[in-house]
Amino acid sequence: MTNDTDGAPMKRGRRAEPITRRTAKNGTAAYTFQLDIGVRPDGSRERQRFTFPTLAQARREYRRISTDVAAGTFVKRNPTTVAEFLIAWLDGRRDIRPNTLAGYRNHLKPVIEHLGEMTLQRLRTADVDALVTLRLEGKPVAQRDKRGRRAAEVLAFLRSQPDGAQFADIYAVLGNSGIKALDRLVASGEALRPARGRYVASQPADPQRPKIPGGVTARTVVSMLVIFSAALDDAMRQGLVTRNVARMVKRPAIKHHEMATWTPEQATQFRDHVRDDRLAACWLLTLAGLRRSEILGLRWSDVDFDSDTVSVAQGRVVVPGVGTVTGDPKSKRSRRALPMPMEILTALRKFRVQQASERLSFGSAYHESGLVAVNEDGSPIRPETYSAEFALRSKSAGVPAIRLHDVRHTAATMLLDAGTTAIATAKWLGHDPAITLRVYGHVYDDALAAAGDALLGRTRATELR
Structure with missing residues (x-):
C-alpha cells in the first residue's frame, strides 16, 4: 500500500508500478511516474517524468516505455526540426561526390520548405503523403488537426x-x-x-508551410522519397525517431520510356564522320561507352600504350553553384582499367602528337593540365561544351539526335546483342550487373532463349509437334 499526495491509500498494481496520483486544487487528478531513460555523457543517470490523465493510460505507457528503455529502443523527446536534421544530414554526407550531394540538396529542398518547421518526432506519414500530392498535383490536401x-x-x-x-x-x-x-x-x-x-x-506557432511548385514528374517525387527515406533511416539509427514515415508512403508509378539508342549502322556512320575530327579520340571513347565525366577526367597518365589500356581513375562534373570539379569516379565499380581497341589507341596517339604541336604553338600561354580532353590552348573542355559539340557532330553526321548519355546505352546494347555476357558488359561500363540486366534485359532475352534451346532442345520439341 502507498499513499497518494492527498494522503489517501492507493493500491499498487500487480507489478508494483511506481505511479503516483496527483490531485490539483480543482480536484483534477493526474498520474505520473519517473523512469531512468539513459546515461548522460558525464555518467550520471538521466530521468524523465511522464504524466497521463488516467491510471489505465499511465500503467499502459509505463510498461511500454520501460520495455523500450530495457531494449534500447526508447526515443527521448527531442525538439529537432525536420529542417535542422536534414541540413545537418546533408552537411555530414562526405561519402558522395559533390554533384551527387547537389542532387540530394535539390531533391530535399521541397521537404525542407514544406515540412521543415515541424519537429522531427511529430512528422507523420500523412504529412509526407500530402507533400507527395502537392508535388504531383500542385494543390495542397486539407488535413484535419488530429490533436482535436x-x-x-x-x-x-x-x-x-x-x-x-x-x-x-x-x-x-x-x-x-x-x-x-x-x-x-x-x-x-x-x-x-x-x-x-x-x-x-513547445513551439511558438504551427508551422506556416510555404507554397512549393507542383506538377513535377513521378520520377522526381520518387527520388525525393528515396533520399528522404535514407535520411530518416539515419535518424532512426541515432535514436531520434522510432520509425521511418517516408517508407510508409505509397510511391507513384514511374512511366517507362524506351531509351533512345543508335543502331550499329548509325554508330558506324557517326564514327566515320568524326574520324578526322580533332576530338576523334574522345568521340571514339564515347562510342565505347565511357561516361562524359570519365572522358573529361581522363589524364594522359591513365593511358598505357604499352599494355593498350585506359584506366578510369577520376571524373570531371558540373556541380550547381560551384562549377566544374574533378573528383573520384561515380562509384567503386567505375574505377576500372579497360583494354582498348587498336582504333582508339591509334586515335589517342595521334591526338597526343597534335597536342604537343599546339603546346609549342601557344608557348607559355598553354595550359598544362595533363588531361586528354582539352582545347587547343590546353584548357580543359567544359562538360556542357562537350555535350553541345556532340550534338553538332551528330547533326552533321546525319544520325538521329540522341543525348550524349544515350550513346552509352547504345554501347551496352551492342555489347549484349553481340553475345557479351551481362557481367562482362557491366564491368566494361562500370555498372552493377543487376542494373545492367534490369535496364538492358530486353536485349538479353534472345541470349536467354538460346540458352533454353541448348538445354531443352526447343527445335526437337517443335518437330515432335
Missing part, C-alpha cells in the same frame, strides 16, 4: 501567454476538457511544464 479542437484551443491559449499559463487559469478558461487536452499535449511534447503549475507551448 480542444487541444488546438489549449495551444492557442498557451501561446497567448508570453510567460506561460497557470494551471488554474487554463481550467478557468477551458474547463475539465481543456485540462485533459493539456495532459495529452504534455505527453506528446507539444506543451512543456517549466515550473510547477505553469505550462508553455
Whole structure:
C-alpha cells in the first residue's frame, strides 16, 4: 500500500508500478511516474517524468516505455526540426561526390520548405503523403488537426501567454476538457511544464508551410522519397525517431520510356564522320561507352600504350553553384582499367602528337593540365561544351539526335546483342550487373532463349509437334 499526495491509500498494481496520483486544487487528478531513460555523457543517470490523465493510460505507457528503455529502443523527446536534421544530414554526407550531394540538396529542398518547421518526432506519414500530392498535383490536401479542437484551443491559449499559463487559469478558461487536452499535449511534447503549475507551448506557432511548385514528374517525387527515406533511416539509427514515415508512403508509378539508342549502322556512320575530327579520340571513347565525366577526367597518365589500356581513375562534373570539379569516379565499380581497341589507341596517339604541336604553338600561354580532353590552348573542355559539340557532330553526321548519355546505352546494347555476357558488359561500363540486366534485359532475352534451346532442345520439341 502507498499513499497518494492527498494522503489517501492507493493500491499498487500487480507489478508494483511506481505511479503516483496527483490531485490539483480543482480536484483534477493526474498520474505520473519517473523512469531512468539513459546515461548522460558525464555518467550520471538521466530521468524523465511522464504524466497521463488516467491510471489505465499511465500503467499502459509505463510498461511500454520501460520495455523500450530495457531494449534500447526508447526515443527521448527531442525538439529537432525536420529542417535542422536534414541540413545537418546533408552537411555530414562526405561519402558522395559533390554533384551527387547537389542532387540530394535539390531533391530535399521541397521537404525542407514544406515540412521543415515541424519537429522531427511529430512528422507523420500523412504529412509526407500530402507533400507527395502537392508535388504531383500542385494543390495542397486539407488535413484535419488530429490533436482535436480542444487541444488546438489549449495551444492557442498557451501561446497567448508570453510567460506561460497557470494551471488554474487554463481550467478557468477551458474547463475539465481543456485540462485533459493539456495532459495529452504534455505527453506528446507539444506543451512543456517549466515550473510547477505553469505550462508553455513547445513551439511558438504551427508551422506556416510555404507554397512549393507542383506538377513535377513521378520520377522526381520518387527520388525525393528515396533520399528522404535514407535520411530518416539515419535518424532512426541515432535514436531520434522510432520509425521511418517516408517508407510508409505509397510511391507513384514511374512511366517507362524506351531509351533512345543508335543502331550499329548509325554508330558506324557517326564514327566515320568524326574520324578526322580533332576530338576523334574522345568521340571514339564515347562510342565505347565511357561516361562524359570519365572522358573529361581522363589524364594522359591513365593511358598505357604499352599494355593498350585506359584506366578510369577520376571524373570531371558540373556541380550547381560551384562549377566544374574533378573528383573520384561515380562509384567503386567505375574505377576500372579497360583494354582498348587498336582504333582508339591509334586515335589517342595521334591526338597526343597534335597536342604537343599546339603546346609549342601557344608557348607559355598553354595550359598544362595533363588531361586528354582539352582545347587547343590546353584548357580543359567544359562538360556542357562537350555535350553541345556532340550534338553538332551528330547533326552533321546525319544520325538521329540522341543525348550524349544515350550513346552509352547504345554501347551496352551492342555489347549484349553481340553475345557479351551481362557481367562482362557491366564491368566494361562500370555498372552493377543487376542494373545492367534490369535496364538492358530486353536485349538479353534472345541470349536467354538460346540458352533454353541448348538445354531443352526447343527445335526437337517443335518437330515432335
